[in-house]
Amino acid sequence: MDPIHQFEITSYLVFGHIGGAEIAFNKSALYMLISVAIIAWLMIGTTSARALVPGRLQGVAEMSYEFMASALQSTAGPEGMRFFPLVFSLFMFIATVNIIGLIPYTFAVTAQIIITVSLAMLVFLTVIVYGFWKHGLHFLKLFVPSGIPPLVLILVVPIEVLSFLSRPISHSVRLFANILAGHITLKVFAGFVTMLSAFGFLGWIGAIIPFGMTVALTALELLVAFLQAYVFAILTCIYLNDAIHPGH
Amino acid sequence: MDPAAAKLIGAGIACIGMGGAGVGVGTIFGRYLEAAIRNPSAAQGQFGNLIFGFAVTEALGIFSLLIALLLLFAL
Numbered sequence: 001m002d003p004i005h006q007f008e009i010t011s012y013l014v015f016g017h018i019g020g021a022e023i024a025f026n027k028s029a030l031y032m033l034i035s036v037a038i039i040a041w042l043m044i045g046t047t048s049a050r051a052l053v054p055g056r057l058q059g060v061a062e063m064s065y066e067f068m069a070s071a072l073q074s075t076a077g078p079e080g081m082r083f084f085p086l087v088f089s090l091f092m093f094i095a096t097v098n099i100i101g102l103i104p105y106t107f108a109v110t111a112q113i114i115i116t117v118s119l120a121m122l123v124f125l126t127v128i129v130y131g132f133w134k135h136g137l138h139f140l141k142l143f144v145p146s147g148i149p150p151l152v153l154i155l156v157v158p159i160e161v162l163s164f165l166s167r168p169i170s171h172s173v174r175l176f177a178n179i180l181a182g183h184i185t186l187k188v189f190a191g192f193v194t195m196l197s198a199f200g201f202l203g204w205i206g207a208i209i210p211f212g213m214t215v216a217l218t219a220l221e222l223l224v225a226f227l228q229a230y231v232f233a234i235l236t237c238i239y240l241n242d243a244i245h246p247g248h
Numbered sequence: 249m250d251p252a253a254a255k256l257i258g259a260g261i262a263c264i265g266m267g268g269a270g271v272g273v274g275t276i277f278g279r280y281l282e283a284a285i286r287n288p289s290a291a292q293g294q295f296g297n298l299i300f301g302f303a304v305t306e307a308l309g310i311f312s313l314l315i316a317l318l319l320l321f322a323l
Contacts, residue, residue: 174307177314231303
């Protein structure tokens, strides 16, 4: 009945040890592979027919493509489209992994902080590398808002630097905490059902309330699963926009 | 104080932060509805911004819930 138990990682294939860390093919890797296979099937398999009038699955693939493309274009402009593969892969990967994690007895990959931190650091480092590569030292103009008196700049620049450096933290913890908290809440309410049903017939009647709550929460979590993938992708677009257009 | 008791009290206190997120989410949806009633034709265009603001604000409440959960289960 421990609500944390669902996040335990089991290793299937141990390859060896580096330092104290185990190198293994584990549950997390398995679910990531499954979701990559599903995405590949959805994006390649269903669109290979190239029907002029798309079927249902081709419609899903085309709609998700256009959805992300318009979101990227409206936040980062037409120059941002060169990052479309990165943004779209992030969005599809996080959305698929989140939705697979909602199926009972499966595993939520994004409820592991190491996964979300890796994704957020990937975006963060892309912004820094691309910003310096494209604009050189002009990229540092990002920290100096224009039209502000020099005396105020002493206060503003450290704040801008600090907020820039804290981006990967909030970017990763937002996704991680949402999925983790959602799954724990689901488990806690499901636990009420079994607890109440131990009291016999009256308990069975009382258990309807937490059971209905579990159903409603699952619906909410489905929304959150999609929404957090969208938010992660949109924030990636906004951060990339800073790398493409550093001047405020 | 008994450390186990302090942990439970701390988890309870951490949940106060969710109140702030509640105020924020309420403000976002309230203002959106207010504006949508004034100008219903412009409402659809701002739906993306609404959901984005909701998710970013809600995350702050989730952060405090995370602290509570860490205190209860992980630390």
